[in-house]
Amino acid sequence: MEVSVLNIKGEDTGRKVVLNDAVFGIEPNDHAIYLDVKQYLAAQRQGTAKSKERSEMSGSTRKLGRQKGGGGARRGDINSPVLVGGARVFGPKPRDYDFKLNKKVKALARRSALTYKAQEGALVVVEDFDMQAPKTKEFIEIVNNLKISDKKVLVVLSEANKNVYLSARNLQKAKVAIASDINTYGVLNAGVMVVTESAIGKIEAVLNK
Template identity: 70%
Template sequence: MEVSVLNINGQDTGKKVTLNDSVFGIEPNEHVLWLSVKAYLAAQRQGTAKSKERSEHAGSTRKLIRQKGGGGARRGDINSPVLVGGGRVFGPKPRDYQQKINKKTNVLARKSALSQAAKNGEIIVVEDFALDAPKTKDFVNIVKNLKVEGQKALVVLPEANKNVYLSARNLPKADVIEARNINTYKVLNADKLVMTESALKAIEELLTK
């Protein structure tokens, strides 16, 4: 599949790039996409929820009533889970929610997401660019010129660029990512993928080695 290369003014440069069929032209595997997205979202969870159990509550440990002769069940200390203010039974504890996903599965998931984006015409290739200073107004102009204003745009760069990142940080529907960090969730979550020529080559090298 051939895609025209635009400049940051939204003009056609006359150049075309051919998307690698082994990365952008496979049949998307929906199950693998689901596994990858599930693992990504699980990894975003902090896992710091914690409740106090019976032994962790501050309170007297004396028995509230005598053990026999009261006509009811035996009552333990005031920290009992059955009493208001007592400990919690089987409450949450700090844990790691990360899920294991095989490398080959992860690669296939990213290829599937990129292929789906290419099939839907969501990929825009632009010439390599850089901003002289972090300025949101300049980034907004680029978004307008590329006709992705109001859409969730994922801008993929070959390497970290602080000025571009800071310029896009205040825009709720724009995200900037390095080619080596591209993941299934962000590709699927974006309405448009804006890739520089160098980022496109980096992605193809990354997913075909």
């Protein structure tokens, strides 16, 4: 698949890049996408939920009633969960929600997500650019020039650029990532991907193994 390269003014440079079909043109695997997104969201969970259990309650251990003749089952002590103020039975404890996913499945999921973006025409390739200083106004101007201001935007760079990152940080609908760090959730969550020309090669080098 060939994609035209634009400049940050939204103009066609006359150049084209050929997207590797092994990365941007595979048969998408929806189940791999599901597993990778599930793992990503699970890893974001703090897992700090905690409630007191019966053994952690402070209270008297005296016997509340006689052994027999009470007309029902006897309660053990005042800390019983069936009483008001008692602890919770099998309540949540701090835990890690993350789980292991094979590297090949994760790579397949990312290739599938990129393929969907290419098929939907939601992949914009721009020539490499830099910003002299962090300017949100300039970043917004670039997005407007590319006519994608109404969508969630994921800008993918070949390497970290502090000025570009800081320029997009205050925008709710914009994210900046480097080619080696893109993930399935980030790709699918974006309405459109803006990828620099040099980042295309790095994405293909990472995923075409």
